[in-house]
Amino acid sequence: MIWWGLIWLGNLAGGVVTTAPERGDVMEDLKQAIHQAYTGEAKATLRLKVFAEKAREEGHPQLAKLFEVISLSEEIHARRALRLLREIKETQENLAECFESETKVAGVAYNQFIKLAESSGDKDASQYFSQSRDVEETHANLYKEAMGHLLQDRETTYYVCRVCGYVADGLLPEECPICGAKKEQFVICGDQ
């Protein structure tokens, strides 16, 4: 896993055992530690997938396989941490949380990121942030539909743009409405 241990050491006060802290403090520190593990493992999962792609590009399929398998292992750690945090609610509540989060992420965080990227003159970053913001808005709509029980009675196939992450519901577009990628760039998803 990647370098998050040192951040954790910087974040927590330390001296957990020697200073005989209050029980409430210990439980709060423990929760923070589990959350730190979840974050570190989730990042490692992702990073190792990208290392695997890189290894494959460089003609090292065995090393790619190693990165992939350790990525899966880190994913198992992250899921286990998330279960320990007991933050997973019932599905309707999870949907509502997702809708609310997407709205904030698109309307607040990504909008700030876009301003920052524009002021820096970094066009790749500007494009990344603005396309991601637009995609997060479409996620919010998908969650909203699902909260309105519109999904219950129909089977649907999704198509996901590999470039910007746009999710098309039921119909493969000729090109991505967010980033303009051709339909060949889409992956079919969710068929079982």
Place this chain on the structure above:
Amino acid sequence: MIWWGLIWLGNLAGGVVTTAPERGDVMEDLKQAIHQAYTGEAKATLRLKVFAEKAREEGHPQLAKLFEVISLSEEIHARRALRLLREIKETQENLAECFESETKVAGVAYNQFIKLAESSGDKDASQYFSQSRDVEETHANLYKEAMGHLLQDRETTYYVCRVCGYVADGLLPEECPICGAKKEQFVICGDQ
């Protein structure tokens, strides 16, 4: 994506445009913003997979599919952020980084987490941290072997324990040496 926007807003100083900051500061803020996006999207990828499992358990396969597809979309965002950060090196360097990180995570971070969990009396957390520490140590060995070019000339199949993430190289164990899970709990991985 999940609630990380507000953390970001708390972390960065704000006023990026109005206070005419130095260019170096803007570039540093931009890098931090991209890193924040990577972290948030990686966590969302994971969390949505767990929401999908929960939805399937509750008998909502369509909602499970929706969470899965949006998880993939967030993963695409996270990978794109990681590429923008330009932190992906050549494979040999990535391997060396992974080896070093695993060693630190097992020997420093997880050891601290274990002490904390023990002082809290939370047995589930203790078990999670100690098993994860042990698994990270085996990852370090796998990376070390790979750095010694021992992987180059052989095809291998890996088996991953779904409970604790232990990676068995080439041979399916009767039971997991880390957590004791039976062989039925292992998933075959990396065959192509």
